[in-house]
Amino acid sequence: MRATxxxxxxxxxxxxxAELGRLRGLVEEALPGYLxxxxxxxxxxxxxxxxxxxxxxxxxxxxxxxxxxxxxxxGGEGELLPFACAVEFVHTYSLIHDDLPAMDDDDFRRGKPTxxxxxxxxxxxxxxxxxxxxxxxxxxxxxxxxxAPGRAVRAIADIARAAGAEGMAGGQxxxxxxxxxxxxxxxxxxxxxRKTAALLASCARVGGILGGGTPGQIDALGEFGTRFGLLxxxxxxxxxETGSFEEMGKGIAKxxxxxxxxxxxxxxxxxxxxxxxxxAREALEKIALFRGEADPLRELVRMVQDRRS
Amino acid sequence: MRATxxxxxxxxxxxxxAELGRLRGLVEEALPGYLxxxxxxxxxxxxxxxxxxxxxxxxxxxxxxxxxxxxxxxGGEGELLPFACAVEFVHTYSLIHDDLPAMDDDDFRRGKPTxxxxxxxxxxxxxxxxxxxxxxxxxxxxxxxxxAPGRAVRAIADIARAAGAEGMAGGQxxxxxxxxxxxxxxxxxxxxxRKTAALLASCARVGGILGGGTPGQIDALGEFGTRFGLLxxxxxxxxxETGSFEEMGKGIAKxxxxxxxxxxxxxxxxxxxxxxxxxAREALEKIALFRGEADPLRELVRMVQDRRS
Numbered sequence: 130m131r132a133t134x135x136x137x138x139x140x141x142x143x144x145x146x147a148e149l150g151r152l153r154g155l156v157e158e159a160l161p162g163y164l165x166x167x168x169x170x171x172x173x174x175x176x177x178x179x180x181x182x183x184x185x186x187x188x189x190x191x192x193x194x195x196x197x198x199x200x201x202x203x204g205g206e207g208e209l210l211p212f213a214c215a216v217e218f219v220h221t222y223s224l225i226h227d228d229l230p231a232m233d234d235d236d237f238r239r240g241k242p243t244x245x246x247x248x249x250x251x252x253x254x255x256x257x258x259x260x261x262x263x264x265x266x267x268x269x270x271x272x273x274x275x276x277a278p279g280r281a282v283r284a285i286a287d288i289a290r291a292a293g294a295e296g297m298a299g300g301q302x303x304x305x306x307x308x309x310x311x312x313x314x315x316x317x318x319x320x321x322x323r324k325t326a327a328l329l330a331s332c333a334r335v336g337g338i339l340g341g342g343t344p345g346q347i348d349a350l351g352e353f354g355t356r357f358g359l360l361x362x363x364x365x366x367x368x369x370e371t372g373s374f375e376e377m378g379k380g381i382a383k384x385x386x387x388x389x390x391x392x393x394x395x396x397x398x399x400x401x402x403x404x405x406x407x408x409a410r411e412a413l414e415k416i417a418l419f420r421g422e423a424d425p426l427r428e429l430v431r432m433v434q435d436r437r438s
Numbered sequence: 439m440r441a442t443x444x445x446x447x448x449x450x451x452x453x454x455x456a457e458l459g460r461l462r463g464l465v466e467e468a469l470p471g472y473l474x475x476x477x478x479x480x481x482x483x484x485x486x487x488x489x490x491x492x493x494x495x496x497x498x499x500x501x502x503x504x505x506x507x508x509x510x511x512x513g514g515e516g517e518l519l520p521f522a523c524a525v526e527f528v529h530t531y532s533l534i535h536d537d538l539p540a541m542d543d544d545d546f547r548r549g550k551p552t553x554x555x556x557x558x559x560x561x562x563x564x565x566x567x568x569x570x571x572x573x574x575x576x577x578x579x580x581x582x583x584x585x586a587p588g589r590a591v592r593a594i595a596d597i598a599r600a601a602g603a604e605g606m607a608g609g610q611x612x613x614x615x616x617x618x619x620x621x622x623x624x625x626x627x628x629x630x631x632r633k634t635a636a637l638l639a640s641c642a643r644v645g646g647i648l649g650g651g652t653p654g655q656i657d658a659l660g661e662f663g664t665r666f667g668l669l670x671x672x673x674x675x676x677x678x679e680t681g682s683f684e685e686m687g688k689g690i691a692k693x694x695x696x697x698x699x700x701x702x703x704x705x706x707x708x709x710x711x712x713x714x715x716x717x718a719r720e721a722l723e724k725i726a727l728f729r730g731e732a733d734p735l736r737e738l739v740r741m742v743q744d745r746r747s
Contacts, residue, residue: 164603171603172632175611179603226567231559250540251614254563255607258535258570262602265574269595278587285594286578293571294473294480294488298564302484305560323481 146432148425149193155206156192159214160184163267171259178248178256179263183221185239190361190429191216195332197425198350201416204340211271212284212339216332218264219292225257227301265289273339284335291331300324314395321392326358333357333426349415356412357430363405364433366391370398409434457734458502458741464515465501468523469493472576480568487557487565488572492530494548499670499738500525504641506734507659510725513649520580521593521648525641527573528601534566536610574598582648593644600640609633623704630701635667642666642735658724665721666739672714673742675700679707718743 162168164179171179192213199209228235228243229250235243245253265285268274274281290296300323307316333354337347370393393401409430416423471477473489480488501522508518537544537552538559544552554562574594577583583590599605609632616625642663646656679702702710718739725732 169599169603170608172608172612172615174615175603175608222567226563229560229563231563251538252611254535254538254540255611255614258531258566259603259607259611261567261570262598262607266595266598266602269591269598274591274595275588278591279584282578282583282587282590282594285591286575286583289571289575289578290478293575294478294484294568298568298571299479299481299484302561302564302568303481305564306481306483 146428149197149428149432152193152196152206152425153189155196155210156189156213156217159210160217163211163214163218163263169263169266174248174252175255175259178244178252179260181247182225182238182244182256183218183260185241187217187220187239189217191220191329191332194329194354194357194426194429195336197423197429198333198336198354199340200336201350201419201423201426202337202340202342202346203422204336204342208271208273208277209336209339211267211273212288212335213332215264215267216288216328216335218260218267219288219297219328222257222260222264223292223297223301225253225260229253232301232305261292277339280339280341283338287331287335287338288328291327296323296327296331297325300327317392317395321359321362322355325362326355329358329361330354346418349418353412353415353426356408356415357426357433360405360408360412360430361433363392363401363408364436366393367398367401367405368436370394370401405434455737455741458506458737461502461505461515461734462498464505464519465498465522465526468519469526472520472523472527472572478572478575483557483561484564484568487553487561488569490556491534491547491553491565492527492569494550496526496529496548498526500529500638500641503638503663503666503735503738504645506732506738507642507645507663508649509645510659510728510732510735511646511649511651511655512731513645513651517580517582517586518645518648520576520582521597521644522641524573524576525597525637525644527569527576528597528606528637531566531569531573532601532606532610534562534569538562541610541614570601586648589648589650593647596640596644596647597637600636605632605636605640606634609636626701626704630668630671631664634671635664638667638670639663655727658727662721662724662735665717665724666735666742669714669717669721669739670742672701672710672717673745675702676707676710676714677745679703679710714743 160183161180164171164176164183195213195216196206196209200206224238225244227233228238229245236246237243244256248256268281268285268288271281292298300320303316303320304324307320330351331354334347334351337350342350369391392404396404412430413427416426469492470489473480473485473492504522504525505515505518509515533547534553536542537547538554545555546552552562553565557565577590577594577597580590601607609629612625612629613633616629639660640663643656643660646659651659678700701713705713721739722736725735
């Protein structure tokens, strides 16, 4: 069964699914503007390569999480949106580079040929580089950066640390360097924390920072985001193992052949399912200090859980 | 003849060479700290790959330019230094990615094997990604970002725009896409503007921004930086053609075989020499509004010119 994350083509699942779908729509509408010729004079075919991957129909989980977290502390959508879009730029760059022959060597992503298959390796590398760089341009040129520069630099620092050598890029390195067969469960945990959870946790914290949350609220959002990120990853891994995502079949076969460890491989499917339950419960506990304003965050947890059903 | 840019091993050329050498020394001393385990928990071999290229003995022209420009408007070295180092991170990432097999496919850089030859392509790609990301972390976590966040976000935006799709990454794309034999002189000009001059101009402007320069001073520094950047590139190209940089011989032969156009190829060596003279004169004119406080900038121009003698 395919995931029912809300979007233009999927039906809405829970009571706040409509709100998540609306936030996702805001992101879809805003994203292309940051690459328009008026915003950025990218030469061809660099612009086409950036647009190809950016508009390839992702679930926009990271921007929706950032928006939901920011709104939970009373932030305005206008001040949150550029940062939400910037995080999607960062995520898209990471997918392009992860798919390269020197990395995971994937020919397809979301049912479409990967960037290097369409544009060649050189342009794919540059499209990733440029998306990452433009993410920081978008944040630093935003109205928020003019109106509240102190919050903006904190947000930029948080995202850079989460995406950099100790976060996402570091996790990808550990994944790349993991020798087949000698991985341990604890190394799987650390790779997932860095590769996936770090940036998702940052999205939640940055929403809190930009929305003017208290230090306690920002910490709680970050703790929520870490659990949510790990839940997201372990759910993906379970879907991989049980083959529910048909387009991922090829990647799984390759991962197995290479002896790569995912959480279900390291701990078994049953333990992975139990862990998902625990992570979901802990995530919800972390935001118990919020009332109804955090319901979209709770809905996000429910939707990731529903992907397994 | 090798360049006489000041450093630990080269003799100082002009009256302000000592000052440029001192600024370069500040950068050399500060750079490794930003990658220390206390600053950034990068896993192995990512840290080693980042350090390998960062500490490979570059001339540090960009950081020295940023520091010199900032001091010309009265900025303090402490507030300028993190941004100067961050720009060297950006420059280093671009060298690692430019050298990849899918790009220029170079085996040696500054007499040492390139990153992908030592660490493999996957790690080299990630080391570049991480250096670029950490550059923004360094800027956004700097004391300047706390004390003067408005200046910091302007500086971050300027560097991101210069390094991104309409600047350095865009120039690299144009270089990559240039069909052999169909390049025109004007396309050579645009590639040089984007690929080299954009980031150097940004260094000069960012020094002015962080140092608290007036809009007029910041503009003048940017105009200076553009000319300086073009002068730097055309001088490099002339040295390539005349073979003065022995270690570049291999790259030139390859460029020629691929039919790549440099300024001397497009216009001829004599015209290139005349253009260098014009650019140097214009660069100096742009900073005529400054007095002795801009002498290190003037010395930078002289040093680049001296490389041709």
